[in-house]
């Protein structure tokens with residue numbers, strides 16, 4: 044049996060003694076409207092309690108050492124980054140480069156070289172990949188010739204499982220036969236499209252090109268090939284996206300031949316073109332966090348009445364074709380090999396980020412060097428953190444299971460769940476606690492609080508993180 048809680052104080056006592064402001068941030072406030080009012084805002088962008096930066100001088104040797112052994116094979120994926128976009132979306136907070144034909148071809152040359160560089164090393168060759176994710180940026184922006192070269196290289200240099208999920212992210216504007224047929228010919232089996240809204244005015248204010256009619260027509264054309272799972276992302280809280288427009292957006296999900304969708308909350312970045320346009324009065328304000336909560340609640344109510352499967356707190360599957368495997372694996376903390384400028388990944392014992400600047404990335408590839416920009420060793424409690432993050436993303440928390448698997452002191456988390464149950468954020472069942480609609484909307488805050496409590500209970504240090512996540516009220 045382990046010693047008592049490492050902080051020397053029970054979680055229940057610590058939570059009861061929090062100053063009112065801190066208490067509202069960590070456990071939320073008591074209210075009759077938990078969906079809208081439990082918290083003021085998302086308190087972190089992505090929940091987590093980080094790792095520890097490794098000294099720059101060790102990055103290459105750490106990577107090279109990792110490559111020499113097969114590592115764990117319990118589910119593997121690769122993330123491949125395409126840092127180009129045709130146009131900049133007005134809400135974007137992570138734009139890299141506009142498309143340029145010559146630069147694109149030069150970049151794909153280096154990306155293929157990067158895949159090849161470690162292809163014969165045990166870490167890359169011994170365990171098959173269950174999922175490949177081509178993200179961006181806009182991978183669909185690549186020319187048919189370049190995407191074909193890249194997909195062939197993926198098959199040549201990465202071992203893939205027979206049922207490997209190969210996702211390509213993109214824009215509806217790129218759904219033209221020459222491109223789609225290139226994707227199908229070389230093994231893409233899932234296409235994930237950032238639609239954001241079907242409403243033409245909302246789309247235009249967000250910097251998207253095509254009208255509602257074109258979007259609907261192109262999605263139908265993609266689905267008609269019957270070659271890939273068709274997934275769309277919608278964002279709620281955009282300027283001009285009234286409750287009626289949001290209802291129409293949801294109705295379009297039902298009407299179209301889709302396999303699944305994500306519903307994301309708008310994060311209005313301080314330096315985004317959208318924020319500048321709002322501040323200058325050129326477009327109406329984005330929804331407040333409270334209004335976003337109402338939109339999420341409306342979506343949950345609507346989708347609960349449809350024969351669809353909620354796969355996570357923000358993802359739904361409409362047909363059996365959608366597996367959402369890559370996202371599941373990354374939430375679970377599986378090994379993810381990164382390739383490309385700005386790609387992030389995970390080794391058995393470290394997090395890794397690659398050079399974001401395309402010129403720097405290409406220069407370092409030309410020197411035959413994995414273009415590592417940052418490496419962090421994993422937190423000692425990473426396995427527990429991953430299990431918690433994965434469970435909450437799936438909409439539940441199994442404290443007894445976590446305590447049995449990792450540490451009996453975790454049962455103290457029941458003190459937190461009891462408060463959240465009273466406040467309408469979770470509903471406790473005999474064996475697990477399920478997130479209510481309010482709990483699902485606030486899942487990032489709930490996750491962060493659970494992780495911080497775990498660190499305190501098992502390592503003895505209480506610390507609470509607060510970031511300025513987005514500019515909406």
Ligand code: SF4
Pocket residue numbers: 127128130131132134135136137138139179180181237
């Ligand atoms: S497609 Fe993505 S990366 Fe490109 S501008 Fe739009 S939001 Fe930014």
